[in-house]
Amino acid sequence: MPPFPLRCRISSEKWGQRIRCFTRNSQGLEHPAAPVCWSRAVVYLQTHYQDPTLTTAQLAQELYASREHLSRAFKECTMESIHNYLIYLRMQHCRKALEEGVSVLNACTESGFPDYSSFLKTFRRLYGITPAEYRAQHRTMVR
Numbered sequence: 001m002p003p004f005p006l007r008c009r010i011s012s013e014k015w016g017q018r019i020r021c022f023t024r025n026s027q028g029l030e031h032p033a034a035p036v037c038w039s040r041a042v043v044y045l046q047t048h049y050q051d052p053t054l055t056t057a058q059l060a061q062e063l064y065a066s067r068e069h070l071s072r073a074f075k076e077c078t079m080e081s082i083h084n085y086l087i088y089l090r091m092q093h094c095r096k097a098l099e100e101g102v103s104v105l106n107a108c109t110e111s112g113f114p115d116y117s118s119f120l121k122t123f124r125r126l127y128g129i130t131p132a133e134y135r136a137q138h139r140t141m142v143r
Helices: 012-023 036-048 056-062 067-078 082-099 104-110 116-127 131-142
Strands: none
Touching (some): 036 056, 036 067, 036 082, 056 067, 056 082, 067 082, 082 104, 082 116, 082 131, 104 131, 116 131
């Protein structure tokens, strides 16, 4: 459990469980309730989240689906929007980078956030502290 207040609607463990649950069953086969486009969307997001220009419309175009259909199917399976999942992926990458000692600005850009100020607001809203405070907390825990 992290030492800082986590305000995400869904924890990282739950995201992982939901993604595994809805994309594959225990035998490794596609889950019948998960549309193929949704499974492909998850894979695409997991490999392209660092692209700061990535949007739901671009994702839908890449998967040859309508933005509305893809958004609806994604939300039905995860109970979260595509945008929230993309933020989750980027924040996970950013937190890992901060723990490795990367500067806040570099962690922001490497994680795919297009705008530094919105990144700071989102980080503070989700975790209750700034990225610099998070990095400092992690440094003191490691020592």
